[in-house]
Amino acid sequence: MYQKPPRWRSPSATTGPLQCAMSSLLITCRAGFESECAQELTEYFAARDQAGFARLRADSGYLVFAAADDSELALPAADTLIFPRQVLPIAEHFTALDPKDRISPLLDWLQRHINRLHDVWVEAPDSPEGEALNAFCRSFESALVARLKRDRWLAETASTRLQLFFPIGTEAFLCLVDRRQATPHRQGILRLRFPSAAPSRSTLKLEEGLLVLLTDKEREAWLQPGMSAVDIGAAPGGWTFQLVQRSLRVSAVDNGPMAANLLDSGLVTHYREDGFRFVPKKALDWLVCDMVEQPIRVAKLVASWLNDGRCKRALFNLKLPMKKRWQETQLCLDIMRKQTGRELDLRAKQLYHDREEITVYAGPASG
Ligand SMILES: C[S@@+](CC[C@H](N)C(=O)[O-])C[C@H]1O[C@@H](n2cnc3c(N)ncnc32)[C@H](O)[C@@H]1O
Structure with missing residues (x-):
């Protein structure tokens, strides 16, 4: 387990923006994808002339990435990375907390380094082990917040969020983040409610993909009623459902049956054809694809x-059942870049609702 104390630079103004440069970062991810995160971060920092190494345990749902030479690692923006859900600068690592009094050492540390916080999140990894800690995290957070409120540590005007991450009950990573730049979602997870009229749970992948990979403005401009889409590998229709919800006209391509409520909408035409051979009658606004x-x-x-102009934009899933998932991801994105022969806006993310897969948006670089 990681032990090396990270270098901590006290923020210049305790209510102002944090200097998020640290020599160690805590990364959270889907359990089982720790090594993909490690490879991605290693390449990310190598491209910026920084060497680093990862400490990880398979299936733990988190890892620590440290600079090889103790230099500071500038925090990458979460949306520039595919596999990490959160990238948090580690300010302190507590390894042997007393289960009878975990609060005192944390308060001691805070007292020495910072005197205003906006809020506090206490989290565990998104893994079977972490799930067992969720109830503890909730009650510890309530107790800590009550204590901080009593001592007037919390201020609406402060921008710093204290994130405490407990991999086990006696160990905690203390991270301080600028909440204006950090994910608004606890554990970096966007939880969505399953729409009861949708024919499959896969619907949540496209909903999350549209919310995460596009901005509000882009969704408004690029998903207007009356626009057209093809859904390749559409059955039973979870992705088509999302498009119909937004009043797009959909060509649903799949040999399998589509849900009746979608066909009844009047917006869906079902083509029982091979998705690799289907050719639309005219150019479409969107291609979405969830084929296995x-x-x-x-x-x-x-x-x-995209090359032939059969669609303007695409949002699709790449299944990654193989061992070398990072290499396969890179290969696929490179193929996209080379084959389209023009600058492409490519955005990729492993979403919460993705399992052994990632979701990719591709569109013209000019918007
Ligand atoms: C994961 S399911 C899609 C689920 C769908 N996105 C939803 O939300 O309900 C994959 C689908 O791809 C279809 N499929 C696989 N190969 C295909 C091909 N060559 N052409 C068309 N459909 C294909 C399968 O029949 C299957 O229905």
């Missing part, structure tokens, strides 16, 4: 649609 297929085949298919 080799990711390289899907990447090439989407690139060819």
